[in-house]
Every structure is written in structure tokens, then in C-alpha cells.
Amino acid sequence: MERVIVAGGGLAGVRTVEALRAQGYPGRLTLVGAEPHRPYDRPPLSKAVLRGELDDTTVDADWTALDCELLLGHRVTGLTDVLETTAGPLGFDGLVIATGASPIRLPGDGPQHVLRTIDDARALRADLRPGARVAVVGAGWIGAEVATAAAKAGCRVTVVEAADTPLAAAVGAEVGAKTAPWYAEAGVELRHGVKVASVERGGLELAGGGSIEADAVVTGIGVRPETSWLEGSDLTLDDGIAVDERLRTGRPGVFAVGDCAAWWSSTFRRRLRVEHWDTALNAPEVAAANLLGGERVYDPVPYFWSEQFGHMVQYAGHHPVADTMIWRGDPAAGGWAACWLTGDRLAAIVTVDRPRDLVQARRIIAAQKRIDRSALADPAIPVRDA
Ligand code: FAD
Structure with missing residues (x-):
């Protein structure tokens, strides 16, 4: 070669x-x-x-x-x-x-930020001024992180999400709903179930009629x-x-x-x-x-993290294959996790402020070991195979 x-x-x-x-x-x-x-x-x-x-x-x-x-x-x-x-x-x-x-952009002639490159990030940062009205379209990973930064910079932030909860496409509505209170706690207005038609000068035009005025629009829809x-x-x-x-x-x-x-x-x-x-x-x-002539198989347990509203959210696995979901810990009381199972095997986990759970679960998913459901539901017991 x-x-x-x-x-x-x-x-x-x-x-x-x-x-x-x-x-x-x-x-x-x-x-x-x-x-x-x-x-x-x-x-x-x-x-x-x-x-x-x-x-x-x-x-x-x-x-x-x-x-x-x-x-x-x-x-x-x-x-x-x-x-x-x-x-x-x-x-x-x-x-x-x-x-x-x-990044996918919305229709319309108004200025819209997307966030993919370092140049995008610098341009957006310049618009995150105290008091600025910032409309973020999409409450996915990027939207949540941008809203976190904008709120911290003193902006007046509205997040508009077409689904009924944040992160619905990523982790499903049931789990995503547990992150909704974080928006209000950070002083961010979350408007869910609202579709944006276009970005115009001065803000967003909504599909059902009406508009949202904004000094800066950030599109984070995938x-x-x-x-x-x-x-x-x-x-x-x-x-x-x-x-x-x-x-x-x-x-x-x-x-x-x-x-x-x-x-x-x-x-x-x-x-x-x-x-x-x-x-x-x-x-x-x-x-x-x-x-170079090898025969290696790429077979990881997919992993990612997101830092939003002061929380470390981590995910490992692939939950769409699962048939059951188990809560681990109480979302209203601090760190928690949602665990997806296919039969008695762990398929995926999302953890909030529980990094140790994530590491242990990722190992178990990779090894395809059986799991004890009642132990998994108890946050006092480390995540372990049966
Ligand atoms: P890219 O990083 O997209 O690189 C592809 C490069 O190819 C680009 O430079 C592009 O310009 C270039 N290119 C495209 N088309 C052409 C062409 N026709 N000819 C030549 N060059 C071309 N992941 C996490 O796990 N956790 C996180 O917290 C997290 N945060 C993120 C925050 C942001 C703002 C973004 C944008 C991503 C984040 N990610 C995160 C995702 C992670 O960064 C991406 O998965 C990773 O960058 C993918 O790397 P890549 O090299 O495959 O693609």
C-alpha cells in the first residue's frame, strides 16, 4: 500500500x-x-x-x-x-x-446559529450577552448544553421543543421528562410540544401560529x-x-x-x-x-456524556432493543439512573450524577452477562451481574 x-x-x-x-x-x-x-x-x-x-x-x-x-x-x-x-x-x-x-437548519431568512464548529461556537458566544433574549430550538443534547451556557451568561433563555419532553428522541419521553425540571431551576423557560415553522428577523414563527421574539436563535435539531x-x-x-x-x-x-x-x-x-x-x-x-490487512471487529458498547444544568448525564448501550425499563434511585432526590433490559440482560443505561454506575453497567453490557433486577433497582447496591 x-x-x-x-x-x-x-x-x-x-x-x-x-x-x-x-x-x-x-x-x-x-x-x-x-x-x-x-x-x-x-x-x-x-x-x-x-x-x-x-x-x-x-x-x-x-x-x-x-x-x-x-x-x-x-x-x-x-x-x-x-x-x-x-x-x-x-x-x-x-x-x-x-x-x-x-447540523440541520430551519427554514426562514432570519439569522440562526448552529453549533458544530469552533467558528460557530465563537460566533454564538459573542451573542450570549447578559439580558439578551436567546431562543434555542430543540431540547436535545446540544440544546440543553447551549441553554445551560446561555443562562449562566445571564441571557433570558427560551427552549422550544417539538416533542412533549426534552431528550425524547435520545432516551424516550419517560426518561427525558425527568430532566424537564432542570430548565426551570436554571431560570430557563421550556416550551414543549411547540413546533417552529421558520426563523425570521426578530425571532421564531411557530407552526401553530404565534411567534417568539429573540435577539439570537440557536438551532439544535440534529x-x-x-x-x-x-x-x-x-x-x-x-x-x-x-x-x-x-x-x-x-x-x-x-x-x-x-x-x-x-x-x-x-x-x-x-x-x-x-x-x-x-x-x-x-x-x-x-x-x-x-x-493494513488485519481482521479486527469493532463492537463497542456505545457511550456518551452530556453536561447540562449542573448534571453529568452519561449513557451506554442501545436502548431501542430493550423490552423493559427499571428506575434506579429517585429522580426527585438527586442522582439516578434508568436501566433498559432485554430479558435478563442489560441493554443500556442512562445515569445522572452516578458515574460509577455507568462504568459498571457498561462492562456488564459488553460482557452480555445476566443481571439481577431487584439489585439493579436498589441504588445502594453496586450495578453487578447476577
Ligand atoms: P466531525 O467532528 O464532524 O468531523 C468531520 C470533519 O470532516 C469536519 O471538520 C468537516 O468539516 C469535514 N468534512 C465534512 N465534509 C467534508 C468534505 N466533503 N470534504 C472534506 N472534509 C469534510 N459527544 C459526546 O460523546 N459527548 C459530548 O459531550 C459531545 N458534545 C458535543 C458538543 C458539540 C457542540 C458537538 C458539535 C458535538 C459533540 N459531541 C459530543 C459529538 C462529537 O463531538 C462527535 O461525535 C465527533 O466530533 C465526531 O467526529 P468525526 O470526526 O466523526 O466528525
Whole structure:
């Protein structure tokens, strides 16, 4: 193998470059990234960067030692026999696609912030002034974190959510409802069951009539995998780039990792596309090994965290496969968890301010061990297998 290209300059991109070199790939290596910046971490953007405590989250990588050609500010535009890019066509023996995901925007001519890049974060931070009316559309992970930062900055914050509870799409309405009181406690108005039609100058137009005035609008209604440039190629696109349990596309030598990849999960017996940091961090090592001739399976228990309204929320597993949910601890009385089971196996857990539960549960999910339900429901007993 003489030339490998990494498409996308986010965390999954830099981790791929590092993994290829760490695993002894000696050939030519090129990273093509649309942003003008070197790869950086995104989780702090909605946390320390918005709070003004951090301004640079560049990943600490030694690009000289990595001997990697950086084509920053260039896009990959198509995949034929070669990789089409705005810097010209590039031939390759191996290709790892890590083009991530992009935020969905609302219709309308009014200004709206999204939060995906460091430039987005800096622009939004400048608008979080004391007294400013900030309307956040979407009470998902990003919306909740932005509302936290905006409230802390002294803004008057309204969060508008189409579903009946926060986090409904992520963890279901029953669990999401337990986070609703956090908004009022932080002085944030939560308007649920309200659909936004468009963003106009001066605020939001609502689908059912009426409007919400705002000095700044932040749209946090989800992302789409960045795969449109692959339409018409021979890769299978199905809510992301479809890859197998070894992160291989159907085309030899072409792999996909991170937010853009939907991989076959041996544990959950379905394709998963997980838009979280841990996947971008760890999948590249497996893709690099397999590109270099290995046979490694990528079969993690998906994991992520969110810091919102003073709480550490963590999730591991994949709850849509579950048939039962068990509460652990009382949401009204501090730290708690919701545990999902398939039969007598733990499928997923979400914990609030109980990091130890998360670590223990993640191990049990990975090992697919049986669990004792009554012990699981008792927060005084550590999460353990039966
Ligand atoms: P990305 O980070 O999206 O990187 C993809 C890169 O490819 C981008 O730089 C993009 O510009 C580039 N690109 C796209 N198209 C092209 C193209 N055609 N040509 C060339 N380059 C292209 N996860 C957690 O687990 N916990 C958190 O608390 C958390 N907080 C987050 C907060 C924010 C504000 C955001 C945005 C994300 C957060 N995440 C969090 C998610 C996590 O950051 C992502 O899962 C991770 O960044 C995905 O990495 P990636 O490299 O796959 O994709």
C-alpha cells in the first residue's frame, strides 16, 4: 500500500492518521479537511468554549512526526476510480472516510446559529450577552448544553421543543421528562410540544401560529451524516455510509469511521450510527488495522456524556432493543439512573450524577452477562451481574 487518504479533518480523521502511523504504515498519507483548522475536539464547544473558559480545542498531534500532508480548506467532492477533491483528483490505495455530520437548519431568512464548529461556537458566544433574549430550538443534547451556557451568561433563555419532553428522541419521553425540571431551576423557560415553522428577523414563527421574539436563535435539531458527496458512487448509503463489523464499505480498501459511518454491531445485531466522541476516538484504530490487512471487529458498547444544568448525564448501550425499563434511585432526590433490559440482560443505561454506575453497567453490557433486577433497582447496591 503506497498511498492512503483520510477524508475529513475531525477527531476521527486525526485518530485515523495517528493509528495508521502507530501501526507501522510507512507510505504516503494525506488528510483532506473542509475546515481551515487542524482537527479539534467538539465536546468543549458547547461547554467551556461557550462559557468563555477555553478558546482553542485543537487536538495535540505532532503533524511533522506523523508525516501527513494536510489539505485543509479543501473538500472531497466525489468518489470514482479516484477521490475527487477541490484540490484536484487524488489516486489512492486506501481511503478512510471521516466526513462526520452537519447540523440541520430551519427554514426562514432570519439569522440562526448552529453549533458544530469552533467558528460557530465563537460566533454564538459573542451573542450570549447578559439580558439578551436567546431562543434555542430543540431540547436535545446540544440544546440543553447551549441553554445551560446561555443562562449562566445571564441571557433570558427560551427552549422550544417539538416533542412533549426534552431528550425524547435520545432516551424516550419517560426518561427525558425527568430532566424537564432542570430548565426551570436554571431560570430557563421550556416550551414543549411547540413546533417552529421558520426563523425570521426578530425571532421564531411557530407552526401553530404565534411567534417568539429573540435577539439570537440557536438551532439544535440534529445533524445529518456528511455523505451527499458520495451519491452516485458505488458505496451503500443508508443513514450514513454502511460498513460491516470491520468498518469496511463494499469497496475494497475503503473504510468509514465516526459520525458518518453506520457499522454493523455484532452485540446489538443491527447497524448503528453513533454521533458521539467515543466512536470517533476508538473506531479509527480498528479501521487502520483492517486497512493494513488485519481482521479486527469493532463492537463497542456505545457511550456518551452530556453536561447540562449542573448534571453529568452519561449513557451506554442501545436502548431501542430493550423490552423493559427499571428506575434506579429517585429522580426527585438527586442522582439516578434508568436501566433498559432485554430479558435478563442489560441493554443500556442512562445515569445522572452516578458515574460509577455507568462504568459498571457498561462492562456488564459488553460482557452480555445476566443481571439481577431487584439489585439493579436498589441504588445502594453496586450495578453487578447476577
Ligand atoms: P466531525 O467532528 O464532524 O468531523 C468531520 C470533519 O470532516 C469536519 O471538520 C468537516 O468539516 C469535514 N468534512 C465534512 N465534509 C467534508 C468534505 N466533503 N470534504 C472534506 N472534509 C469534510 N459527544 C459526546 O460523546 N459527548 C459530548 O459531550 C459531545 N458534545 C458535543 C458538543 C458539540 C457542540 C458537538 C458539535 C458535538 C459533540 N459531541 C459530543 C459529538 C462529537 O463531538 C462527535 O461525535 C465527533 O466530533 C465526531 O467526529 P468525526 O470526526 O466523526 O466528525
